[in-house]
Amino acid sequence: MNNYPISRRALLRAASAWAPASVLGVGLASAGGASAQAGLKWANLSPGFTTLLTDYIVAKGLDKANGLPLGKPTAYTAVTTYYNDFVAGNYDVCIGSWDTFASRYIAGVPMQYVCSVTTGNMINIVTQAKGPATIQDIKGKTLAAPQSTGTYRMMRAVVKELAGIDLETYAVVQNVDNPAASVTLVMANRADAGLTWEPNVSVGLKRVPDMRVLFNAGEEYRRRVNLDLPYFGVAVRKEAVARDPQLVARLNKAFAECIEGINARTQEAVTIAGANSGIPADVLTTAIASKRLEFKHVSMQNEQGRRSILSANEFLVRNGALTKLVDNGFFAA
Numbered sequence: 001m002n003n004y005p006i007s008r009r010a011l012l013r014a015a016s017a018w019a020p021a022s023v024l025g026v027g028l029a030s031a032g033g034a035s036a037q038a039g040l041k042w043a044n045l046s047p048g049f050t051t052l053l054t055d056y057i058v059a060k061g062l063d064k065a066n067g068l069p070l071g072k073p074t075a076y077t078a079v080t081t082y083y084n085d086f087v088a089g090n091y092d093v094c095i096g097s098w099d100t101f102a103s104r105y106i107a108g109v110p111m112q113y114v115c116s117v118t119t120g121n122m123i124n125i126v127t128q129a130k131g132p133a134t135i136q137d138i139k140g141k142t143l144a145a146p147q148s149t150g151t152y153r154m155m156r157a158v159v160k161e162l163a164g165i166d167l168e169t170y171a172v173v174q175n176v177d178n179p180a181a182s183v184t185l186v187m188a189n190r191a192d193a194g195l196t197w198e199p200n201v202s203v204g205l206k207r208v209p210d211m212r213v214l215f216n217a218g219e220e221y222r223r224r225v226n227l228d229l230p231y232f233g234v235a236v237r238k239e240a241v242a243r244d245p246q247l248v249a250r251l252n253k254a255f256a257e258c259i260e261g262i263n264a265r266t267q268e269a270v271t272i273a274g275a276n277s278g279i280p281a282d283v284l285t286t287a288i289a290s291k292r293l294e295f296k297h298v299s300m301q302n303e304q305g306r307r308s309i310l311s312a313n314e315f316l317v318r319n320g321a322l323t324k325l326v327d328n329g330f331f332a333a
Helices: 008-024 050-059 079-087 098-106 150-163 179-187 200-207 217-225 238-243 247-264 266-277 281-289 303-318
Strands: 043-045 074-076 093-097 111-118 123-127 142-145 172-175 193-197 212-216 232-237 295-299
Touching: 043 050, 043 079, 043 093, 050 093, 050 247, 050 266, 074 079, 079 093, 079 098, 093 098, 093 150, 098 111, 098 150, 098 232, 098 303, 111 238, 111 247, 111 303, 123 150, 123 179, 123 200, 123 217, 142 179, 150 193, 150 217, 150 303, 179 193, 179 200, 193 200, 200 281, 212 217, 232 238, 232 247, 238 247, 247 266, 247 295, 266 281, 295 303
Parallel strands: 043 074, 142 172, 142 193
Antiparallel strands: 093 232, 111 232, 111 295, 123 193, 123 212
């Protein structure tokens, strides 16, 4: 997800979006007839693909159908503020990277992980047509990468264990502010390769047709580990779960139906998200069709889902990207 500095105007927009969320998100009856909790709040980040999920759920009424009084999500433009407000308890349901949630949970934040919604296929290293032919060929070359992000640490761990390369000692890493900047430097021939993630990959491929993917973290992990590398997922505050013991099951069902709809009717979903995503429709469609932006619902209410996170957690701890393993309390069951 891109790091964009938040402006006073953006803060005012976020504040104005807050009121309708609190007004519309009350008093809905659950699908089973039980009274759902009032005041459930959620958010999205733009530019970014999270709006595809939130807008589709609202447009299709999947929130109401599953007894979720969500209403309009609060809109954020800065990644740091987006996560920090969730940590502070300013909203209840957050879509973000699982390792970010894991690190916050380990630090003591009362949250739980509900489900994964995308795989690590999103995370890529791209290069120009005449650039390095393999990941081993980046030795001594310039790699543009947003080093402050968890995604960079995840990619570094994958490359280190599966390719035997520590990016920071093998290549010359040029730090950038966000994943879009990585692609820009590659396009301008100011970096030999760039670490980025979708939809920035598809943006680059659209602008420079002979740009190509050098290394796909999710595909390589799946090929070698025989499991999906989880990436983005849904977390919920514990106090929200305490108010409604059925909340986790409802969230799982709504997001499963959302992802089923996006995969089956991609063009409709892209149209629904529209300009809210900040991503051109054709770019978003290409990212999904390529399976780099791979939507896949994996619930933590079953053993297979928990195993996918624990396996990736062990992987990242082994390579220094996370400090320790989460316990069972991390999983919203």
